[in-house]
Amino acid sequence: MNLIRTELRKILQYPTFWVIMATYVLLQVLLIYFSSSFMVSGQSLGKSLYDFPNLWMRFSYIAYFFNLLLGILIIVLITDEYSFRTLRQQVIDGRTRTEAVLAKFYVTLGLAGVGTVFLLVMGLLFGFLYSSDTSIKAIFGKIDYLSYFFVQAVGYMCLALFFAFLIRKSGLAIIAFLAWSKIVEPIIHYQLDDRIDRFMPMKVFGSLTPTPGQEIIDGLTSPMMVLSPAWAVLPALFYIAVLVLASIVLVRLRDL
Amino acid sequence: MATVLYLDELSKKYGSLQAVHQLTLQVEAGSIYGLLGPNGSGKTTTLGMVLDVIRPSSGSFLWFGRSMSKETKLRVGALLETPNFYPYLTAKANLQVVADTKQADHGHINKMLDMVGLGTRSHTTFKGFSLGMKQRLAVAAAMLNDPEVLVLDEPTNGLDPQGIAEVRDLITRIAAQGKTILLASHLLDEVEKVCTHVAVLQAGKLKANGPVGDILSTQDQLLISAEELAPVLQLLERLPYVVQFSQDKNSINLSLSEGYTSTDLNRDMFAQGIVLSQLLVRRKSLEAQFLEITQK
Structure with missing residues (x-):
């Protein structure tokens, strides 16, 4: 509790935090709002995009792209502690190194929670405005996708957390985070058999929010082998644990 | 007298550079112990090791006769190298963060700000402070939970004469309360004026130690x-x-x-x-x- 309270003191008064969160919210609202006018094979997707219960799946897929922003925020928050030398001061003042890493892990849980609640609010808002079916059954039909999104957001941020503690410089850590998640691992995926690469971290995290309409695409081309969201939760939790533990070991072994 | 800090052949190597070489020292309760040496002589590395932020290559140290723990850390207030705070937070908010970590009473914050003469600036952000004010805020943070021992690394470094006088005055006042102070400095004059005991370091090796009167004779x-x-x-x-x-x-x-x-x-x-x-x-x-x- 003490750790969380201290983290809140630091974050809530940090202008950079609010700027990144405002960007996160604004861009996501815009994308959700304008995605109904996207053209797919000559036809706009239309308001059916906001139909319960598939809305949860579509919205969490949209939110998936913004996890990068949350990851960058985590990197900024952690590397700041190195550049301000406040991590060092807190260890001098009586925190253990493990607590220093855990405090940031709690921040990722909090941010993922905020992202999930935001998605819930957006879903209810757009759903009630545009959905043709607003029965209880429809609303809560696929709401479990929100929990998959939560795990995914934590996973992305934990990868960012690991790179931040590993590299300690914001610019380089952000580059490493983006390069791994968007370039390096996808290249490895091409080299590997689908049966193996579906267990790689970024693919596992991606499987938590499947591409809407993947069934149709699979019908046209050879189907991609990916885990179903429910099956991806377990390996995702495994990767989260590994990333956090690796960060703890790293911080404990090195000079501050 | 009780031994506050005991170093037993403490060493630190950075690659081929021997920053601190088998340093053995004893700091007694109630003394003002000066760690004297030119820049790069291993003072900060030594303090970093006993403060748990630099891992010793070999050797050991004991605080209050025990190995380092959360409990011993809470009995020591320390300022290593630079004042380390969040630039965007106010003086008061920064001390709230420190008070959380040190499990200190938040009611002490204003008292400490007054003690270091920053009472009227408690709502100024840290980045708006002059170097002297930053240094004094760091002393306030170190004193927040009324520790038995104060570790200060070059507390007057980079300050103007006025700032130096203020910080020295502060140290003397704190020492008068019976606290043990461990002070690293490259200024002989500072150690002579403030300290009761001194250890002279050069290139990571202990050259001499003992009461200031014996080591720095004024003959x-x-x-x-x-x-x-x-x-x-x-x-x-x-x-x-x-x-x-x-x-x-x-x-x-x-x-x-x-x-x-x-x-x-x-x-x-x-x-x-x-x-x-x-x-x-x-x-x-x-x-x-x-x-x-x-x-x-």
């Missing part, structure tokens, strides 16, 4: 000459308070034991019918003493 050097040096030398042999003397062409260099001055020497010479043609008092510079110690 004066005298230079005398007379028409005839022979009777002078004879008399110097017999005077009990002459510590040592040496002849130098037409003059004699000598030093006296504590409590005696050039007046005593002059009186005794005259009483024996010797008239000195020259009597010069030379204060041995601290820098010269320091070089003497480190070249031993």
